Amino acid sequence: MLPLELRDLRFSAGGHPIIRGISARLEAGPRSIILGPNGAGKSVLMRLCHGLLRPSGGEVIWHGAKGGDPRRRQAMVFQRPVMLRRSALANVIYGLKLAGHSPQECELRAQDVLEVVGLAQQASRPARVLSGGEQQRLALARAWALGPDVLFLDEPTANLDPAVTHEIESLINMIHAAGTKIIMTTHNLGQVRRLGDEVLFIDRGLLREQSPMERFFTRPASSEAETFIRGELP
Amino acid sequence: MSGLGEAFAAAWALIAGVEPGLVGIVTLSLQVSLSAVLIASAIALPLGAAIAVGRFPGRQALIVLLNALMGLPPVVVGLLVYLLLSRAGPLGSLGILFTPSAMVVAQTVLVVPIIAALSRQVIEDAWREYDEQLRSLGASRPSAALTLIWDTRFSLVTIVLAGFGRAAAEVGAVMIVGGNIDGVTRVMTTAIALETSKGDLPLALGLGIVLLSLVLLLNALAALIRELATRRYG
Amino acid sequence: MNRFHRVLLCLALMLAVPGVHAQNFITVASTTSTEQSGLFRHLLPVFEKKTGIQVRVVALGTGQALDMARRGDADVVFVHDEAAEEKFVAEGYGLRRQAVMYNDFVLVGPKSDPAKILGSRDIVEAYRRIASAAAPFASRGDKSGTHAAELRLWKTAGVDPQTGKGGWYRETGSGMGPTLNTASAMNAYAFIDRGTWLSFRNRGDLVIVVEGDQRLFNQYGVMLVNPARYPHVKREQGQAFIDWLVSPEGQSTIASCKIGPDQLFFPNAKR
Numbered sequence: 001m002l003p004l005e006l007r008d009l010r011f012s013a014g015g016h017p018i019i020r021g022i023s024a025r026l027e028a029g030p031r032s033i034i035l036g037p038n039g040a041g042k043s044v045l046m047r048l049c050h051g052l053l054r055p056s057g058g059e060v061i062w063h064g065a066k067g068g069d070p071r072r073r074q075a076m077v078f079q080r081p082v083m084l085r086r087s088a089l090a091n092v093i094y095g096l097k098l099a100g101h102s103p104q105e106c107e108l109r110a111q112d113v114l115e116v117v118g119l120a121q122q123a124s125r126p127a128r129v130l131s132g133g134e135q136q137r138l139a140l141a142r143a144w145a146l147g148p149d150v151l152f153l154d155e156p157t158a159n160l161d162p163a164v165t166h167e168i169e170s171l172i173n174m175i176h177a178a179g180t181k182i183i184m185t186t187h188n189l190g191q192v193r194r195l196g197d198e199v200l201f202i203d204r205g206l207l208r209e210q211s212p213m214e215r216f217f218t219r220p221a222s223s224e225a226e227t228f229i230r231g232e233l234p
Numbered sequence: 235m236s237g238l239g240e241a242f243a244a245a246w247a248l249i250a251g252v253e254p255g256l257v258g259i260v261t262l263s264l265q266v267s268l269s270a271v272l273i274a275s276a277i278a279l280p281l282g283a284a285i286a287v288g289r290f291p292g293r294q295a296l297i298v299l300l301n302a303l304m305g306l307p308p309v310v311v312g313l314l315v316y317l318l319l320s321r322a323g324p325l326g327s328l329g330i331l332f333t334p335s336a337m338v339v340a341q342t343v344l345v346v347p348i349i350a351a352l353s354r355q356v357i358e359d360a361w362r363e364y365d366e367q368l369r370s371l372g373a374s375r376p377s378a379a380l381t382l383i384w385d386t387r388f389s390l391v392t393i394v395l396a397g398f399g400r401a402a403a404e405v406g407a408v409m410i411v412g413g414n415i416d417g418v419t420r421v422m423t424t425a426i427a428l429e430t431s432k433g434d435l436p437l438a439l440g441l442g443i444v445l446l447s448l449v450l451l452l453n454a455l456a457a458l459i460r461e462l463a464t465r466r467y468g
Numbered sequence: 469m470n471r472f473h474r475v476l477l478c479l480a481l482m483l484a485v486p487g488v489h490a491q492n493f494i495t496v497a498s499t500t501s502t503e504q505s506g507l508f509r510h511l512l513p514v515f516e517k518k519t520g521i522q523v524r525v526v527a528l529g530t531g532q533a534l535d536m537a538r539r540g541d542a543d544v545v546f547v548h549d550e551a552a553e554e555k556f557v558a559e560g561y562g563l564r565r566q567a568v569m570y571n572d573f574v575l576v577g578p579k580s581d582p583a584k585i586l587g588s589r590d591i592v593e594a595y596r597r598i599a600s601a602a603a604p605f606a607s608r609g610d611k612s613g614t615h616a617a618e619l620r621l622w623k624t625a626g627v628d629p630q631t632g633k634g635g636w637y638r639e640t641g642s643g644m645g646p647t648l649n650t651a652s653a654m655n656a657y658a659f660i661d662r663g664t665w666l667s668f669r670n671r672g673d674l675v676i677v678v679e680g681d682q683r684l685f686n687q688y689g690v691m692l693v694n695p696a697r698y699p700h701v702k703r704e705q706g707q708a709f710i711d712w713l714v715s716p717e718g719q720s721t722i723a724s725c726k727i728g729p730d731q732l733f734f735p736n737a738k739r
Contacts, residue, residue: 082367321540413526431645433670
């Protein structure tokens with residue numbers, strides 16, 4: 001799948017340009033964090049990469065795709081988890097069934113991932129009655145069960161309290177350690193420090209810089225980035 | 235009002251006496267309307283779902299048309315189906331005019347727009363919530379439509395009940411295509427019309443009370459099922 | 469899903485739409501007056517027991533019944549408008565009309581009798597008085613045999629009831645029962661066959677005001693729908709029903725149909 005290349009990517013909605021020409025290259029390995037102020041276009045950029053939105057201009061190229069549908073090798077976790085009206089286990093199985101696994105494989109794999117994320121006890125409970133944190137862990141489990149090469153996360157802990165946030169971050173790290181590329185958006189600078197290997201700073205639809213995490217904080221290349229870090233931009 | 239008092243007395247006498255005629259009429263009413271609602275649901279639910287998730291030219295116009303058809307007058311439907319099934323009409327050789335089958339056909343035609351239009355709304359609302367997640371997991375539009383039908387099943391039950399209520403309460407369509415034949419196509423509503431015609435108003439009201447009680451019972455049952463299911467599935 | 473499957477199965481069984489595709493039946497287009505008076509309830513079981521043929525009666529106004537037969541949706545027609553019936557045969561839709569029975573029409577009206585005709589035996593004069601008094605009159609207005617008879621009497625009386633349209637002459641466009649309900653509620657006069665009147669339960673203030681005039685005679689006739697025109701018509705069974713109606717047994721069964729002491733219809737088939 002990787003590297004992922006964005007070539008002069010553009011996106012407009014209702015006449016308004018949101019992404020105004022982004023070119024970048026994301027390699028396998030580092031955890032990439034897409035950072036930027038509100039309205040910069042982070043979420044839209046993620047959706048363009050994942051294929052949920054079609055670009056108005058430019059291209060999204062998966063260089064490593066050895067045939068087959070690139071979508072199958074990716075998964076996404078959204079800011080608000082969306083669960084079907086069925087049990088936690090059934091929600092995970094749903095994704096696996098779509099991917100074409102046999103019923104036995106689905107059941108086994110689903111139980112495994114629930115175990116790993118610590119939701120084995122909740123397996124047969126209706127997913128919708130779980131707490132926000134539990135649902136987000138479930139969303140992670142569901143995504144990871146598919147064995148994706150790339151995992152997109154759109155502000156996954158924005159609605160969660162610090163303790164739960166910590167749990168989610170551990171899981172993300174674990175998934176990364178197991179070999180999945182992480183591409184994530186966030187507001188939270190602390191989270192960037194904890195989870196980021198590289199930062200792509202987006203501001204008003206343009207990529208201002210792409211640099212390793214340390215250097216981004218110590219020597220930001222753009223004045224917008226500087227202002228953002230100092231907390232003056234929203 | 236003495237008329238109402240007589241009506242309740244008549245209703246009680248009917249039920250307590252369990253007139254064999256009454257049992258036959260009630261059974262037929264239920265058979266016809268339930269059959270019609272089931273067939274209509276089999277047609278209308280997928281139709282509503284397809285329109286809800288689909289994107290095609292003329293979609294808006296179709297939605298407007300479907301909503302308008304909810305107000306089809308039963309007597310008009312009866313007339314159209316009669317002309318269709320009459321010996322002088324295109325489907326006359328089927329020979330089902332003045333039989334319960336014709337009544338089922340007419341009520342199905344009446345109820346399909348209701349179930350389709352309302353389920354389209356419910357499923358479209360759910361689609362807005364589930365859209366990105368389902369596509370992210372790799373669901374095709376048809377597959378997503380089926381998933382949504384299942385996920386919104388409780389709201390859909392309410393809609394199907396509304397369809398049943400419409401079918402069970404109408405008299406115009408079944409009168410024309412059924413002929414209100416004693417012992418063959420006489421249902422509760424046509425029996426009420428007949429007794430009113432004969433000036434036996436207490437009996438007509440009594441039958442009306444029996445009909446209302448039946449519909450009430452069915453709705454109560456459905457509410458119970460919904461309650462139990464919600465507790466189980468969330 | 470197992471539970472759901474079981475529920476569905478129960479529903480399916482319950483819904484085996486009744487196999488009323490009984491093979492041995494005929495469809496008879498008849499009038500509301502014969503149906504509502506209870507004649508068929510009385511008559512048909514005897515025939516069905518004897519022959520095993522189920523008789524399915526669709527009760528409409530005479531005009532509608534004949535229209536239904538013209539479309540081929542009935543095997544036998546049993547109505548009460550001789551002129552229309554003869555026309556039906558002449559047009560080739562029916563075979564040979566036969567007389568079956570008769571009853572009479574009566575004029576009912578409010579006890580207060582605004583047209584001052586209570587007790588009269590002259591229907592034509594009564595009509596004239598109603599028109600000149602502009603007393604409320606509820607007409608069926610629906611091409612039925614009763615309506616046809618009513619119109620003939622207006623013509624004989626030399627009155628055009630349409631001049632009263634919207635005022636005293638009210639056309640309900642519906643069957644005998646609903647028209648009577650309306651008349652009862654409006655305290656209006658109404659023209660009705662005796663059989664329906666005897667079995668009508670919502671009389672309000674209405675009583676019989678005129679009866680016994682020769683011109684109130686109401687003849688019923690029966691015809692087989694022409695199989696040459698519609699090959700699907702059940703010729704043998706339909707004819708069996710007709711033959712039975714005019715047979716001594718059928719005729720006496722008709723005569724025995726009563727409400728209390730009152731005979732509803734009088735058999736008069738010619739042998």
